[in-house]
Amino acid sequence: MTAAEPADLRTRLVDAGVDLVAHEGVQALTLREIARRAGVSHGAPRRWFPTHLELLSAIARRGFGDLAARVAALDTDGSPRSRVEQLARAYLDFAREQPGMYELMFRHDLLESGHLGLRETSLPLFGVLVDLVGRGRPDADARTVAAALWANLHGIAQLWRWGSLQLATGSEDVTPLLRGALDAHLGSGTTR
Incomplete structure (x- = not known):
């Protein structure tokens, strides 16, 4: 060998x-x-x-790497609001395009297990969101606002995947929901 x-x-x-x-x-x-x-x-x-968890963690790590590459490729110019919107769109697109990987990546047992530094792979992505929210909302606790926004985006992604939001809104367009989440967490007066 x-x-x-x-x-x-x-x-x-x-x-x-x-x-x-x-x-x-x-x-x-x-x-x-x-x-x-x-x-x-x-x-x-x-x-x-x-363990099976170690193999699943290695697979999920690939997903986080893919998502991180998408985030790294985003335009770094523009207002914090427009950059958060790009990041949020990349997150929702990833969830829509890779639903199985998305589901695997956020399994609590994998994140808690500590295998292959999965948590250390996912937390820097959250850090990018916290930084951008802090720039757009210097008046607020950026970590809390970013966590609330992320929870909102995660809910949109999951409910969209299940078909619930399309049924409730009567539309296939996720953009109004995304803008509503951004307005709720960043304020509608934030520079676009």
């Missing part, structure tokens, strides 16, 4: 899990199915990921 094989197998297992969650959802992420898709025995994942 070469030194590259363990890393390659770890990567193959995570790749298989990322593909599986994208096409079949979070409920399909069993050790046996991930191993089958990676082309290894069903016991092989345990050699590199001693």
